[in-house]
Amino acid sequence: MTDISPLAPEKFPDLAPVKGVQFATRAVGVKYKDRTDLMVADLAEGSNIAGVFTLSLTASAPVDACREALKEGHGKARAIIVNSGNANAFNGKKGIASVSNIVGEAEKIFGCSKHEIFTASTGVIGQALPDAKITGALAGMKEELGQASFEDAARAIMTTDTFPKGASKQVKIGGEVVTISGFAKGSGMIAPNMATMLAFIFTDAAISSDVLQALLKTAGDKSFNAITVDSDTSTSDTVLLAATGQAGHKEITSISDPALDDFKAALDDTLIDLAQQIVRDGEGASKFITVKVAGAETDVAAKTIALAIANSPLVKTAIAGEDANWGRIVMAVGKAGEKADRDKLQISIGGVLIAGEGEAVEGYDEAPVAAHMKGQEIDILVDVGISDGQATVWTCDLTHGYIEINADYRS
């Protein structure tokens, strides 16, 4: 339907395999023809899992079920099952029944508790999920485990995405090499008809489920919760982190264990990489924008201000027009509702200070700023002059392409 985003990476990255994780994919015809739309990830016995989900108060049935499984199953998991083409959302009691049917079949096939099966669905909402197409395929897919690559898995969960998204890192814990590899999908943030944000990250590290949950929460705030395309929020957003424990080191049971330091950084990097790829696939995006806010009262205040800038239609359209319009940035800072000193505010674009002390910097060199605005990577730095709180968020510009995708589409 659409060309590949101009901001896409050149190719899907090489993802290191994760001990104890295997994939199978199939084309079962939930909605799409001639492409895979069902992904099963098999997790070795003893795997732990952590999850973060949409904050939407109208969350979908699969999200509700994942939250319950996480709680009742004490963070253990054996399989993740994801379909594209249908979000299984806002379809009444049918949604709950579909999740129950899939989980019921999977617990038999994988020989585990129902609380060890996690599902996610993405695609159109308001329609019954043809779950028999999924349950009918699971037994066969179990036999095919290992035949699908990370890229195959990433492709099976795509909806309006124009490219598959993956990231991978290796570090050591207790002298052993551990791998973190994951993939994600999402292009608007978020078109609930089509473009829920999903991410699945796997590691062979041995980490207790409570520590895993804490790690995911922290990394999620720095990554998936620091990106925005259009400020909208899907009813189905799901991020799962599974740890198989097969790397060979002693299990980590404390979040403050120094052996985790490199792992924490690598997990943050992996999630930030995936999150940035989602922004790079933003609907109609022509520019990737980094917004850094410094000098705020707290880090939380800095993030609120950064998101106000990143979500401002006026800032996003100015950048689409390659206009270094600092006045719109001032406006966005003002509406964020966090402390800022109008007369100390400093704004830099592409590393050039263009506004400070309450007014434009007289005689700043416009040529490098104009050149920066013509590029695909835009850097905005705002110091609000209060204290030392800081945050970074990423977004894309707002273009005619966004309107075309979202106004010209009929459900």
Add this chain to the structure above:
Amino acid sequence: MTDISPLAPEKFPDLAPVKGVQFATRAVGVKYKDRTDLMVADLAEGSNIAGVFTLSLTASAPVDACREALKEGHGKARAIIVNSGNANAFNGKKGIASVSNIVGEAEKIFGCSKHEIFTASTGVIGQALPDAKITGALAGMKEELGQASFEDAARAIMTTDTFPKGASKQVKIGGEVVTISGFAKGSGMIAPNMATMLAFIFTDAAISSDVLQALLKTAGDKSFNAITVDSDTSTSDTVLLAATGQAGHKEITSISDPALDDFKAALDDTLIDLAQQIVRDGEGASKFITVKVAGAETDVAAKTIALAIANSPLVKTAIAGEDANWGRIVMAVGKAGEKADRDKLQISIGGVLIAGEGEAVEGYDEAPVAAHMKGQEIDILVDVGISDGQATVWTCDLTHGYIEINADYRS
């Protein structure tokens, strides 16, 4: 620059004169050529005034000065001076000096305290206001008072507006006819380079300044604070309500005086009319959208949900595309962060119930909904199924026109 909005009223309405209020306008060349850009409203001695302003924490110098005058002058006023073409915002200490120069000249000419002079400025930001062009015209304009009509005054304060906005009502207080007439400007909500929202409302009712302030706060929340074009907030938004007290009835000094009942309703109507006209001039607007939310936990919760719907780029683009996309409305309800029952949610478009009890209403008649979506006036009603809180807000759709105006413009 642009054609008149397709949602504009046929003509400027007939506004009843207000005893004790006179206008003068001039073309002083602040920025524009061949059009008026300075408006003076003279208020009879003894007039009271109330004001509500932008919540932006980077408010402009004129807004800061109005707030101070209101406080220090105990709600008394003799003149309102407004220029278009330059917002006198984010230009450092020069902004404060310009306000001081204008107020200083005006207090001499009008023979009053500086706290009885109110100013507003709208137009480009980040540039020094050529205030000498304004101060040099004030003495002459005092001689011309009464020569300008409400429509003249409304036109002098326009920036990117495609039509002047006015509204008027007459009711009785204590047996005497009182008039409320006012005008406004604004087209984006809000492009700080050009499109600050300003409104000036005048009445000959005799109302103490504290009651006037309470009335304006209530009416403002139902009107100017219940509209949104793009969720952005100007640094200069200003609404002033002046009461000359010349209608001949006894002064009202209590907000709960039953003699005020009709006046309250008329004031609400006047402000809602002006606010809706601003939405009808929204940048790129092709459809006027009314969002009613019922069944919320409180009225405040209902308004939060209604604004989440009205500000959602996905809802606004769907309406631009004439798509009755209730899935995007569900999404917006979910992200609002207020209580909603996913499985009791009811959504009507154009009076037709299209979703209820957590799913699409099977077999609803699509023809009238499709016809409604093709019209210029779109009605959305959402019942979130919790309690009896309700609210109504107004917005417009998000079109290619918005992107053209905001991305293709260079500052």
